[in-house]
């Protein structure tokens with residue numbers, strides 16, 4: 296009997312992947328990687344123009360179909376339209392990546408307003424909950440799927456300056472395990488826990504302080520955006536067929 300080529304387990308030919316926050320940063324890297332591995336893609340973020348630019352790039356560079364869709368992930372009423380558009384266009388979603396996320400800057404916890412709290416929790420937790428519920432149910436009916444929640448090491452190593460974000464991402468870790476139980480054995484749900492990556496998010500960082508902090512990490516550096524790809528491809532396809540409810544850290548070895 297021939298041994299299946301190891302890379303076949305990472306092949307996404309015939310699959311459809313929906314990536315929130317797909318226009319920039321880690322989301323963009325995952326979109327391009329999934330398309331290069333054979334998947335058609337749904338790219339969504341608030342600015343539909345950015346999604347359209349990347350959709351054209353996807354098709355030019357990989358030949359795959361790409362649907363750009365403008366949507367605020369923190370607003371539940373916009374998620375129904377996103378799901379409808381994806382299923383109208385492709386008839387299914389095999390891979391959902393809840394990637395859109397952000398934190399807000401503040402000095403003291405008392406500076407965090409209710410509006411700030413809501414916008415951080417809505418985007419990082421409330422939206423992913425609803426989208427996972429909507430798409431996961433359809434994946435079960437369709438007979439399979441893989442859901443990836445992009446969390447943060449901030450959820451397990453919270454620092455005083457990211458408390459609402461850390462709480463929201465910790466919630467995301469929790470619902471990852473819960474949804475894995477809810478949608479198993481048909482659909483797998485995993486968490487990709489990112490550490491510091493040099494994306495647009497890092498433009499708000501005090502780089503000198505961050506670089507100092509990075510010296511205590513095992514790899515002593517931040518991640519390049521494309522370094523998310525290996526973990527994302529693993530969780531998206533058959534390579535992770537026995538992995539669900541898991542947290543995979545891609546963080547350069549935070550102690």
Ligand SMILES: NC(=O)c1ccc[n+]([C@@H]2O[C@H](COP(=O)([O-])OP(=O)(O)OC[C@H]3O[C@@H](n4cnc5c(N)ncnc54)[C@H](OP(=O)(O)O)[C@@H]3O)[C@@H](O)[C@H]2O)c1
Pocket residue numbers: 315316317318319320321322339340341342343345366367368369393394395396397398418445446447448449489490491492493494495496497
């Ligand atoms: N970079 C890091 O160091 C790091 C560390 C740990 C965890 N993470 C997590 O990794 C994920 C990706 O981060 P990133 O660094 O790639 O971020 P990024 O470069 O800032 O990109 C964020 C993406 O999300 C979209 N987005 C932002 N707000 C949105 C909203 N309300 N609704 C829909 N889309 C929205 C943005 O597009 P629009 O502006 O067009 O909406 C963009 O496509 C996030 O969940 C983040 O929390 C990142």
